[in-house]
Amino acid sequence: MKTLFDEETRKELIARIQNIPEDAQARWGKMNLYQMLMHCTTWEQWVHGTGTTVYKQGFLGKIFGKMALRRMLGDDKPFDKGVPTSTQFKIKETSGDISQKKQDWIQLIESYENYSNPAFIHDFFGKMTREQVGFTAYKHTDHHLRQFNS
Template sequence: MKTIFNGPVRAELINRISALNEHSSRQWGKMDVWQMTKHCSQWFEWIIGKHQTVYKQEFLGKIFGKMALKSNTKDDRPMQKNMPAGKQVVKQKGGDVEQQKQVWIGLIKECEHYSNPAFIHDFFGKMTKEQIGVFAYKHADHHLRQFGV
């Protein structure tokens, strides 16, 4: 399975991100290209532990999280369209797409040296490094497919 912790996979994602521009249009969902790149940057900051985040699993996640995590990380099947964006939804409109792409690319590069044992997904709960790697790839792939790259 593809994982963000594999160098060639990171290179593939960086090439796909580089193909985005301010005129990239969504195939589904509500976010514009800037909102999507900002959302993905915030999401990667969250898993990397860039901010002093208090990680906590939501109540529904305690009930369904492990089952959903297993379903989302058991094979190479891409994430379904129109999945909810979670807490990292970006409501602000407009912004510098090129600048935000560079932020996101930098965060993907940082995954080469990933170490955040405190990470707890707000829905899935505690994840292994392998699960984080697979899901991080799938999350990025999902949004890149959303914009046709």
């Protein structure tokens, strides 16, 4: 299974981010390109602990989170198209500097080389191992790149 802790995987994802055309349209979902880039950078900041989010697992996550995580990480299958977005990562802003947001996202992807955030708690899955973080971060990134045909 691919992980963002692998240098070649990071390079592959960075190339895919760089190749997203500025006029790319989503193949599914409600986000436009700018919103997706903001969503992904905000999500990465959350994972790295550089955002402003407080870590807390939700009630349903406490019941179903570990089971869902095992199922999601059980194979290389990409995320389904209809995976819900946590409200903290829904972006209302619809326009901005796409080139800058791509660069911001790339820097966050590159920072997995030195990832360390033992305080991270996923809002649904709960406490995750470093390995689980790497797999989940890859699947999340891949999901949104496929969403925009990259």
